[in-house]
Amino acid sequence: MKTLFFIFMVLCMINLCFPRFGWYLRYGWLVRGENDPSKSYMTLVRMSSLLMLLIAFTLAMA
Numbered sequence: 001m002k003t004l005f006f007i008f009m010v011l012c013m014i015n016l017c018f019p020r021f022g023w024y025l026r027y028g029w030l031v032r033g034e035n036d037p038s039k040s041y042m043t044l045v046r047m048s049s050l051l052m053l054l055i056a057f058t059l060a061m062a
Helices: 002-017 019-031 039-061
Strands: none
Touching: 002 019, 002 039, 019 039
């Protein structure tokens, strides 16, 4: 269970610091560099990653 938690935390931190990487893995390879993610998408991804990190830390401390 600790390994799964660690993997989840690392993925959330990567997504928080580099949201464009996650966008590329999901959508970018389809458009092959023709489009970039919008600023609102980047903000939403960062906020959701931060929320998931806070929830994970709260559950880990409980």
